[in-house]
Amino acid sequence: MISAVALLIASSTSAHAVPDNFKFELEGYYRNRGYIFSDGLFGSDKVGLYADQDGDARMMVQRLRIQPGINFENRAKFYFQTDVLDNVVWGDNQSIASTALFAGSPTNTGTKGLETDTFKINRAWMEFSLPVGLIRMGRQPSHWGMGLLANHGDGFDDTFGENHYGSTNDRFVFATKPIAIAQTIAGKTPDDIPFFVVIGVDRLAEDPLVQYYGYQCAQSNSDGSSIAEGADNYDARCDPGGDGYHTLTHDYTEDREEGQRNANWWADQDDDVWEMVYAAIYRGEGITLAGSKADLTIGSYFVNRIQDETASNVLIADAYFKFLWRGIYLEAEGLTIQGKTNAIVLPGALNEDESGILDPETGLDQALYKEANIWGYVARAGYKQEAYSAIFETGFASGDDNVADANFTGRPLHPDHNVGLLLYEEILAYVTAATWTTGAEGLWSNGGVYNSRYIYPQLTWRPMNNWEVIGAWLMAWPHKPDGSRILCAPDDDVECSSTNATASSLGWEADLAVKHRFHEHVLFSLEGGYARTTDRLPYESVGLHYSLKDGKPVGNFFTVQSRVAFEF
Amino acid sequence: MxxxxxxxxxxxxxxxxxxxxxxxxxxxxxxxxxxxxxxxxxxxxxxxxxxxxxxxxxxxxxxxxxxxxxxxxxxxxxxSTKQVDAALVGNIADFESGDPVADATLSLWFLNDPTVGAPDYSVVGDADGIVASTFKTCTPIAYKTSTDPALDATVDTYEINQIEAYTEGTIDTEFNSVSSTTYAIIPSLLGVSPDGxxxxxxxxxxxxxxxxxxxxxxxxxxxxxxxxxxxxxxxxxxxxxxxxxxxxxxxxxxxxxxxxxxxxxxxxxxxxxxxxxxxxxxxxxxxxxxxxxxxxxxxxxxxxxxxxxxxxxx
Missing domain, CATH: 2.60.40.1120 (Carboxypeptidase-like, regulatory domain)
Known part of the structure; x- marks a missing residue:
């Protein structure tokens, strides 16, 4: 969203009638990143992520990202973005060579062990200016603020770690400067006040592959007898012929194959998922404040997401603030997701009273009804100078101690908002994936800040031009332990089957990075992290290494990672 | 299923x-x-x-x-006259989805006790989860279904007191196999951390x-x-x-x-x-x-x- 605003700034200069003057633009990068998750660096403690791993775990991955564009006089532009060898692991990992020892040709194996496309176009969109603003249309990156909710995942914008995901939407968006328009209408010369209003619409799904019913049907009772009209468990929706007997059998949702769609699969409007996007932002760069130049950005972003068949109506609100003046740096983003839905159908996650319609007006069903109440924030305060900077960061992502109930309160922050190298990025990502498994992949954290609050002070020293040394320390505390991914302690304000944990925190992590840019385009980064985690984590059940301290399990994790990238 | x-x-x-x-x-x-x-x-x-x-x-x-x-x-x-050996064609199926489990091993303990040591009989199913064996009717038998542990596709699934009705024909029955996914996600939904x-x-x-x-x-x-x-x-x-x-x-x-x-x-x-x-x-x-x-x-x-x-x- 901010990127749309940036283009509006650039394109708001007047356009003149001149012959076609296309300009070809090219952005992107090629990067390699190496990972070492090491074992044995800290005495007798077992160190490393994986219990079946003896010694170091190492791999190299790569990505070539290319974003060409055609720019016609800043009035009309077309871009597309493609990833080549996207996070492809070095080497022949598909046994092209019958004997691995003699492997020669590398394969396109991704970090999940699956073969990936060599070449994939992720985004394609066009932009053009109008007298009253700018329109951007197509499959485009989405980004807002610090990237807690929408994060384009472009470039190398994080102190530690790498972007792997990136928010992309099929979107139509219009951005304008309402104050300038009002002044023009009033016959005044427009001031160049950098206040923007954005309105857009996203189409998120035309036809979900999973068939949603919202209620169950069985043709017979457990003893084999038919379910007939008048019986307690008779539901007229299961008797479409109206002959007085259930003739349908299905669950709340049913998986189906692509080939089971009918020819007009796209025509059904009830299953469409779409959202309206609204944003207003003041983006003042280089403004004068008390005699000094200052940057001030403040804005808010609202999304209203709708799906009729699941009675989903969800409001997402996000506020962003950034201020830099005389080295004083403040930045914050807070978000909340509120609303009601029948769309979150997890196995076994049915409400206790599972009969009937909760709200005839909306169609919310008693069994599936969930109310979203999700919160998150990140705030930074610090002091930035050319030679050094000191920043204190704190953040929060609300958790859910019981995903099976009607309150849906947990959602990790965007995984491309990287915090540290280990605790969120690897350890909790691994724990959530191992416990939710592929049966509930949507609940994985993927490396985002998860069900916790954290502090993350960072110190940066720039000893010479293009060199940075960065140290950071991360500590995190659970929000709502659920007993499976984050274990419960006796004083937790949640209901847990067992409360064997004793620590108040999840653990801590220390990170150190050395970064250098040379030949103007080559970025080098060497990053290392050590994390010590507490008995809040379910080491044994997910297969994480641990040792015992005072009879309680603790984890020790160490990583060294390095990036070499050519940015253009 | x-x-x-x-x-x-x-x-x-x-x-x-x-x-x-x-x-x-x-x-x-x-x-x-x-x-x-x-x-x-x-x-x-x-x-x-x-x-x-x-x-x-x-x-x-x-x-x-x-x-x-x-x-x-x-x-x-x-x-006791009904306790006879009969041909069995079984289907090893996923406990949750009912899908056949390929290349799974079925192990049988005819004394209904899997703690006694090696199974009395083992057979590997085909790609469709089908196993052929002999089974004693009207007799409780213990079984285990398992797959290659390196693949981590399933957990060892035991059942005791499997009693097949007397028949003079072929026994057609199903043996359960629990996937690693199901084994992990059930405690997840219950808020429990299973000890390995x-x-x-x-x-x-x-x-x-x-x-x-x-x-x-x-x-x-x-x-x-x-x-x-x-x-x-x-x-x-x-x-x-x-x-x-x-x-x-x-x-x-x-x-x-x-x-x-x-x-x-x-x-x-x-x-x-x-x-x-x-x-x-x-x-x-x-x-x-x-x-x-x-x-x-x-x-x-x-x-x-x-x-x-x-x-x-x-």
């Missing part, structure tokens, strides 16, 4: 309602005679739904209305008519001391899936006990007696191997989980 597949193991049989002959443990939350407090697990006050009064007919000819009382159980008279050195017991509770009982509770205990493992977590299902808020068996009769230490355990089934106490209406045995799941159903009136089809009885 879903978890309800184990309901397919329901055996036939029904008898006259027998009123007031169920055994009680003498009050709320005692140890069923062992002195161990079981009130943390057995505390249901709602009345059960299911027939627990007509089981004595299942004992065959000569059974009386006082055939079991919570410490002595129904004994069925088995017709412990195991899980899952089963159904059946009434005298072979239908699931609603309103029953399960406890797992040491057979000799009656002690309850400290790590035990027992949960119940709703609509064939575990639900952390369900306090006792629902209409599907299904239950699961998580974090059961390695060893041999008694599984006891209770219902509220209406007077503030609880009645022990059934019992079975379960063998736990680390990181595995044991399927062991409990039948009202039976103390060993072995309920034979009518055709097997004298």
């Amino acid at each position: 879903t978890l309800l597949s184990i309901l397919a193991l329901t055996l036939i049989g029904c008898g006259d309602k027998d009123g007031d002959d169920t055994a009680t443990d003498g009050g709320t939350g005692d140890g069923g005679g062992t002195g161990v407090d079981i009130s943390a697990y057995i505390n249901v006050t709602d009345a059960h739904q299911g027939d627990i009064d007509s089981c004595c007919e299942l004992g065959g000819s000569g059974a009386t209305s006082d055939c079991w009382d919570g410490s002595s159980w129904i004994v069925q008279a088995i017709d 050195d412990k195991g899980t017991i899952a089963g159904a509770a059946y009434d005298c008519g072979g239908a699931p009982i609603k309103g029953a509770q399960v406890v797992v205990r040491d057979p000799s001391t009656g002690e309850i493992p400290e790590s035990l977590v027992v949960k119940y299902f709703v609509d064939s899936f575990p639900n952390r808020n369900q306090p006792y068996t629902s209409e599907d009769g299904l239950w699961v006990a998580i974090n059961v230490p390695e060893g041999t355990w008694d599984v006891e089934l209770y219902v509220a007696d209406g007077d503030g106490g609880h009645t022990n209406i059934g019992k079975t045995i379960a063998y736990i191997f680390p990181g595995s799941i044991m399927i062991s159903n409990v039948y009202t009136g039976f103390g060993d989980g072995k309920r034979y089809p009518d055709i097997c009885l004298l």
Whole structure:
């Protein structure tokens, strides 16, 4: 969203009638990143992520990202973005060579062990200016603020770690400067006040592959007898012929194959998922404040997401603030997701009273009804100078101690908002994936800040031009332990089957990075992290290494990672 | 097919309602005679739904209305002539989805005890989960399904008291296999962290008519001391899936006990007696191997989980 605003700034200069003057633009990068998750660096403690791993775990991955564009006089532009060898692991990992020892040709194996496309176009969109603003249309990156909710995942914008995901939407968006328009209408010369209003619409799904019913049907009772009209468990929706007997059998949702769609699969409007996007932002760069130049950005972003068949109506609100003046740096983003839905159908996650319609007006069903109440924030305060900077960061992502109930309160922050190298990025990502498994992949954290609050002070020293040394320390505390991914302690304000944990925190992590840019385009980064985690984590059940301290399990994790990238 | 597949193991049989002959443990939350407090697990006050009064007919000819009382159980008279070897074509299927499990190994213990050591017979299924074997009819047999541990596709799945009805033809039956995904996600939904050195017991509770009982509770205990493992977590299902808020068996009769230490355990089934106490209406045995799941159903009136089809009885 901010990127749309940036283009509006650039394109708001007047356009003149001149012959076609296309300009070809090219952005992107090629990067390699190496990972070492090491074992044995800290005495007798077992160190490393994986219990079946003896010694170091190492791999190299790569990505070539290319974003060409055609720019016609800043009035009309077309871009597309493609990833080549996207996070492809070095080497022949598909046994092209019958004997691995003699492997020669590398394969396109991704970090999940699956073969990936060599070449994939992720985004394609066009932009053009109008007298009253700018329109951007197509499959485009989405980004807002610090990237807690929408994060384009472009470039190398994080102190530690790498972007792997990136928010992309099929979107139509219009951005304008309402104050300038009002002044023009009033016959005044427009001031160049950098206040923007954005309105857009996203189409998120035309036809979900999973068939949603919202209620169950069985043709017979457990003893084999038919379910007939008048019986307690008779539901007229299961008797479409109206002959007085259930003739349908299905669950709340049913998986189906692509080939089971009918020819007009796209025509059904009830299953469409779409959202309206609204944003207003003041983006003042280089403004004068008390005699000094200052940057001030403040804005808010609202999304209203709708799906009729699941009675989903969800409001997402996000506020962003950034201020830099005389080295004083403040930045914050807070978000909340509120609303009601029948769309979150997890196995076994049915409400206790599972009969009937909760709200005839909306169609919310008693069994599936969930109310979203999700919160998150990140705030930074610090002091930035050319030679050094000191920043204190704190953040929060609300958790859910019981995903099976009607309150849906947990959602990790965007995984491309990287915090540290280990605790969120690897350890909790691994724990959530191992416990939710592929049966509930949507609940994985993927490396985002998860069900916790954290502090993350960072110190940066720039000893010479293009060199940075960065140290950071991360500590995190659970929000709502659920007993499976984050274990419960006796004083937790949640209901847990067992409360064997004793620590108040999840653990801590220390990170150190050395970064250098040379030949103007080559970025080098060497990053290392050590994390010590507490008995809040379910080491044994997910297969994480641990040792015992005072009879309680603790984890020790160490990583060294390095990036070499050519940015253009 | 879903978890309800184990309901397919329901055996036939029904008898006259027998009123007031169920055994009680003498009050709320005692140890069923062992002195161990079981009130943390057995505390249901709602009345059960299911027939627990007509089981004595299942004992065959000569059974009386006082055939079991919570410490002595129904004994069925088995017709040994019906215990014969028969050809079996089985299907190893995923416990949750019903999909065939390819290249799975079926191991059989003909003495119904998988703790004795190597299985008496093993066979590897084909890509469609089909196995061919011989099986003794009217005889409880223990089995295990497993796949290559390096692939981590399934967990070792044990079931005891598998009794096939007498037939002169070929036995067509199904063997359950629990995927690693299902094994992990069930504790996740229940808010439980399973210990890798412990195991899980899952089963159904059946009434005298072979239908699931609603309103029953399960406890797992040491057979000799009656002690309850400290790590035990027992949960119940709703609509064939575990639900952390369900306090006792629902209409599907299904239950699961998580974090059961390695060893041999008694599984006891209770219902509220209406007077503030609880009645022990059934019992079975379960063998736990680390990181595995044991399927062991409990039948009202039976103390060993072995309920034979009518055709097997004298």
